[in-house]
Amino acid sequence: MAVCFFVVFVFVSVYTGFSDGLLLSDPAHVEQRLNQMESQIQGLSQEVNTLKQENTALKAQVSSGNTTLVYFSAYRTNDLNFPSTTSADVVYDGVRSNHHNCYDATTGLFTAPVKGLYVFTWESLTAAAKIFDSELMVNGVVMMLNNCNFLSTQGAYSSCTGVAPTHLEPGDIAHIRATSGNHLHGGGWSSFSGWLVHRT
Incomplete structure (x- = not known):
């Protein structure tokens, strides 16, 4: 029984190897493999062309100024007190x-130089028993409110921050307006900043 199994195993091995040899030397099989490789090369060529187009588009954006940097950071030098x-x-x-x-x-106004998505943030520091409620205005319209109520007499100072993403057109004006505040601490502790996130 063992001898028969060995003979069958050798026969199958020889036949399989012979068949593989025929497949490798078969012109139809070779042509099929070449067609597959040609298809892969065409796919890679398309990817290269796509990358070239994207590179050209990025260069055009740089040339047209789409990477314009716009940002500012300002602060109060002195305390601001009013009713x-x-x-x-x-x-x-x-x-x-x-x-x-x-x-x-001199005016506290930010004027958008280009169209795009901007982010504005303002930090308000007020003293004990004081209040400073404020809002971000764009072209006279309220975009965001910020409450810094520290009417308690306990403690020294209270700091509040407002953040607002806003889409602006060229020439749009943004600024901060106090609504019911009576004290804003200066000395660089209270600030107003903004920057262009994405040009549209």
């Missing part, structure tokens, strides 16, 4: 950065 019922525009008269000259430190 709590007063609504007043806040002028952050100190400037840490003003790339693209989009912020006016």
Whole structure:
């Protein structure tokens, strides 16, 4: 029985090897493999062309200025005090950065130079028994509110932060306005900043 099994095993092995040899030397099989390789090469060629097109598009964006950097950071140099019922525009008269000259430190107004998605943030520091409620305005419309109520007499200072993503058109104006505040701490502790996230 063992001898018969060995003979069958050898016969199958020889036949399989012979068949593989025929397949490898078969012109039809070779042509099929070449066609498969040609298809793979065409696929890679298409990927290369796509990458070239994307590279060209990125170069065009750089040339057209789509990578424009727009950002500013301003702050109050002195304390701001006024009656709590007063609504007043806040002028952050100190400037840490003003790339693209989009912020006016004499008026507190930011003017968008390009169309895109911007983010604005403002930090308000107020003293004990004081309050500073404020809002982000864009073209006279309220976009975001921020409450910094520290009417408690306990403690020293309270800091509040407002953050607002906003889509702007060229020439749109953004600024901070106090609504019911009576004290905003200066010395660089209260600030207004903004930057272009994505040009559209």
